[in-house]
Amino acid sequence: MTSPTFDELLTRAEGLVTRGRRSILGIVGAPAAGKTTLARGLADALGNRAVVVGMDGFHLAQVELQRLGRTDRKGAPDTFDAFGYVSLLRRIKETKETVYAPLFRREIEEPIAGAVCVPPEVPLVITEGNYLLVDEEPWSDVPGLLEEVWFLKPDEQERIERLVNRHRRYGRTLVEAKGRALGSDQRNADLIETTASRADLVLENLPLQNFVI
Structure with a gap:
């Protein structure tokens, strides 16, 4: 299977821009699949x-993860404010005012409120994450708010290598990084993989180096 070029994906995204109303494009995949890129x-x-x-x-803050006893499972579906995420997407879809969204900062492992401005005149919002296609409430409400969902399926060994390198960049030792990538992260990745069939477009082995402009 030949992967689409960046220009082909851009053309598809531009089709959502020209619909005459705000559209939301979802990009989903396992950790380090290339969603953000x-x-x-x-x-x-x-x-x-x-x-x-x-x-x-919408990651829960560290203090809340500690209270819930979920610190070692950070990144699992129940370590997010999923209802808050769905509510934000609904606001983005339906409202006319400026919406402010939170941003996760990996260097401090915490979300920052009000860090992303979504002006009312912006026609396309791209939302990326792991659980956009999970068929459990409240995640199951997400697809109905999106015009399209694209699922990224990179080479698995390359994805794990990128994930280990990411963990190391943010302070983990090699042993800790591999333990996280092959432990809790992999359990999450296995769950995410089961949702691929619900995507509008499955993108295999995209050359991510070509998607940075």
Whole structure:
């Protein structure tokens, strides 16, 4: 199977821009699948016609994960404010005012409220995350708010290598990074993989180096 080029995906995204009303494009995949790279590449190419809102902004804060006893499972579906994410997508879809979305900062492992501005005149919002296609409430409400969902399926070994490198960049030792990538992250990845059949477009082995402009 031949992967689409960046220009082909950009053309498809531009089709959502010209619908005459706000559209939301979802990009989903396992950790380190390339969701952020693709989303930002598209948004950069579209300029002021698009903005990226990540699901990761709805990570529960560390203090709440500690209270719930879920710190070691950070990244699992129940470590997010899923209802908050769905509510934000609904606001983005339906309201006319400026919406402010949170942003997850990996260097501090915490979400920052009000960090992403979504002006009312922006026709396309690109949202990327792991659980956009999970068939359990409240995640199951997400697809109905999106015009399209694209699922990224990179080479598995390359994805794991990128994930280990990411963990190391943010302070984990090699042993810790591999333990996280092959442990809780892999359990999440296995769940995400089961949702691929619900996507509008499955993108295999995209050359991510070509998606940064």
